[in-house]
Amino acid sequence: xxxxxxxxxxxxxxxxxxxxxxxxxxxxxxxxxxxxxxxxxxxxxxxxxxxxxxxxxxxxxxxxxxxxxxxxxxxxxxxxxxxxxxxxxxxxxxxxxxxxxxxxxxxxxxxxxxxxxxxxxxxxxxxxxxxxxxxxxxxxxxxxxxxxxxxxxxxxxxxxxxxxxxxxxxxxxxxxxxxxxxxxxxxxxxxxxxxxxxxxxxxxxxxxxxxxxxxxxxxxxxxxxxxxxxxxxxxxxxxxxxxxxxxxxxxxxxxxxxx
Numbered sequence: 064x065x066x067x068x069x070x071x072x073x074x075x076x077x078x079x080x081x082x083x084x085x086x087x088x089x090x091x092x093x094x095x096x097x098x099x100x101x102x103x104x105x106x107x108x109x110x111x112x113x114x115x116x117x118x119x120x121x122x123x124x125x126x127x128x129x130x131x132x133x134x135x136x137x138x139x140x141x142x143x144x145x146x147x148x149x150x151x152x153x154x155x156x157x158x159x160x161x162x163x164x165x166x167x168x169x170x171x172x173x174x175x176x177x178x179x180x181x182x183x184x185x186x187x188x189x190x191x192x193x194x195x196x197x198x199x200x201x202x203x204x205x206x207x208x209x210x211x212x213x214x215x216x217x218x219x220x221x222x223x224x225x226x227x228x229x230x231x232x233x234x235x236x237x238x239x240x241x242x243x244x245x246x247x248x249x250x251x252x253x254x255x256x257x258x259x260x261x262x263x264x265x266x267x268x269x270x271x272x273x274x275x276x277x278x279x280x281x282x283x284x285x286x287x288x289x290x291x292x293x294x295x296x297x298x299x300x301x302x303x304x305x306x307x308x309x310x311x312x313x314x315x316x317x318x319x320x321x322x
Contacts, residue, residue, distance in 0.1 A: 070163050072119070075119055116136065141174045227247055
């Protein structure tokens with residue numbers, strides 16, 4: 064390939080990745096279907112000469128590919144195209160061609176993917192949040208199980224270990240009773256795992272230099288500060304303070320009608 068700027072779009076899926084390469088004039092100079100494998104994608108990108116700009120959509124493999132390609136190319140753009148109308152046929156190669164053209168025109172809005180500095184904290188907070196969400200889901204299913212049979216289950220008494228035999232005795236159907244016992248056992252496991260995940264998350268967050276500053280904010284406990292560090296990662300990713308306020312939900316929202 065000539066030593067010119069290349070605009071590479073990757074349409075990533077679990078097994079294969081469709082690639083489209085354009086030059087500065089807009090002409091597609093290469094199309095390829097690669098296995099979704101680090102070695103294959105790296106070899107494909109390294110074979111290009113000149114400045115290389117890569118675009119891919121936000122998804123499960125986006126962070127992995129961003130960290131893999133960032134040291135090898137001039138720019139990596141991870142974009143979110145959900146809700147964007149896509150005229151014409153729907154196919155992986157067509158999507159890759161459209162993405163490379165938007166990259167060349169500068170029409171993609173990048174989604175922030177930070178460095179690996181807080182990758183560990185991000186995974187630990189994700190683990191903690193998943194445990195909380197799963198426990199909440201199990202608790203809602205338990206209450207729904209009793210309400211579906213006309214048994215009032217308000218409050219937290221239905222979850223208490225000492226009262227479970229009393230609640231299970233109200234279920235006459237053996238299938239419903241077994242399901243309730245299974246949900247109780249699942250809830251016990253999730254509650255047992257949550258303190259360990261929380262302690263690991265808070266310990267990792269305490270190592271961050273911003274921890275001591277954020278802990279001075281009123282009503283911000285250790286869990287909220289850890290989640291804030293993992294989600295926002297750095298305030299310098301925002302162009303102005305106003306953008307930061309909007310992201311954090313602190314901006315003034317104006318609504319009008321009949322304009």
